[in-house]
Amino acid sequence: MLAIPKHTKGFRTRRAMNWLVLGFTYSAMYMGRYNLSFANKALSDAYGWDKTQIGAIITAALSLYGFSAIFNGPIADKIGGRKAMLIGASGTVFFNFLFGLGAYMGFLGTGSYLLLYFTVIWSLNCYFQSYSALSLIKVNASWFHISERGVFSAIFGSMIQGGRALIYAIGPALVVILPWQWVFFVPSIIIAIMAFLTYRVVQDAPEKAGLSPLDVQDASSGDTEVVSVKYVIKKVLTNPVALAIAAAEFCTGIVRHGFEQWFPRYMVEAQGLQLNSPVFTKNAFAVVFAGIAGAFAAGTMSDWVFKGRRPPVALIGYVLQVLCLGVIWRAPSLDWVTAAFVVNSFAITMVHSMLSGTSSMDFGGKKAAATATGLFDGMQYIGGAFVGLGMGFLLDTYGWGAWGPSMIGFALIGGVIMLFLWNARPQSKNSGH
Secondary structure (H helix, E strand, O other): OOOOOOOOHHHHHHHHHHHHHHHHHHHHHHHHHHHHHHHHHHHHHHHOOOHHHHHHHHHHHHHHHHHHHHHHHHHHHHHOHHHHHHHHHHHHHHHHHHHHHHHHOHHHOOOHHHHHHHHHHHHHHHHHHHHHHHHHHHHHHHHOOHHHHHHHHHHHHHHHHHHHHHHHHHHHHHHHHOOOOHHHHHHHHHHHHHHHHHHHHOOOOHHHHOOOOOOOOOOOOOOOOOOOHHHHHHHHHOOHHHHHHHHHHHHHHHHHHHHHOOHHHHHHHOOOOOOOOHHHHHHHHHHHHHHHHHHHHHHHHHHHHOOOOOHHHHHHHHHHHHHHHHHHHHOOOHHHHHHHHHHHHHHHHHHHHHHHHHHHHHHHHHHHHHHHHHHHHHHHHHHHHOOOHHHHHHHHHHOHHHOOHHHHHHHHHHHHHHHHOOOOOOOOOOOOO
16 A cells, blocks of 8 residues: 655645635535435426426436536646636536526426426536536545545545535425525525635645645656647546446446435335425435445545555445345335435445546546546436436336336446456556556
């Protein structure tokens, strides 16, 4: 295992400022992404749309997110993560606000024109959202040595879950107490504040903040090629490990978004809970805190137990997903289903933090981290796109009993890929291995 470098107090303080502001900005952007799941049923109730029609919004948006992340990765590598995050946050503020304004566009009626409006606006929101993960990881790849990344990715994973926690806390109340559109207006305000702080505080690399450069010992170390679109695409797309991780992330996307996009509606329709009921609120927070625990468990195990290897931890996550989805499929009781939801959140975050969050920095290197993240995260959202229209049709046709088993096979495939990648590590020119 590579030794963790000793940093000066000034370096640690400046880095902490950088990653706290950047992490909380990304966390806020999660609010502007997961808020749709809380408006899912409200939109059906307001306009008479079935699950397939709501799923069409999800599919269009996640498809655009996925493909945009793949193409925006090289852009972020070229312009820097700070600028890319500001672009993403600004667009997210604007299009969340426009989505909420759809409630006042009576001239569009309540049929296909209004549905098209919501679909286009939410897709554009997801286009700008696609800058978020790759921007964050692009910046952090220059600030964190490879031997630190697992644990610090866990810290970032927990901050991301904080965005989910906040929308889980206020989302049900906003939908139940206020008109549904406020679940889009409130995140817009919070994201705008964090974007301003990002502009004021965040820098792309230690040297941009007046500090000495850090040799992070990843796949870019010792590489003297100039960063260009051609360079970053070659760096990622010619790496068989990166391509295998991308395939696994496609499977992750189906499980993750199949769970997260439909979870609140499942609890209302299949389990008979209200969004603002104490039982739902308690369980929703348990799901979020399990995600935080999953991020820390994954980071700690990958750095300290598996000596910087990420696939073994992701394999554990995939195995847990299979078990949890089996419980949800059989649904023996609300208590069992709730426990499965909590453990599944733990497992999904283990995989996500290891693959999109950490492996992208390792195998892309700090020069191509955004491109690798764009590929991994993009493939995850392309997978997630299938659980919009496809899942909506499945649920309309076969009911909630088909929900759990529809995702199990993809968790199995992801686990098999991790078995093949068990010993995969990045190759650094400076490290000699």
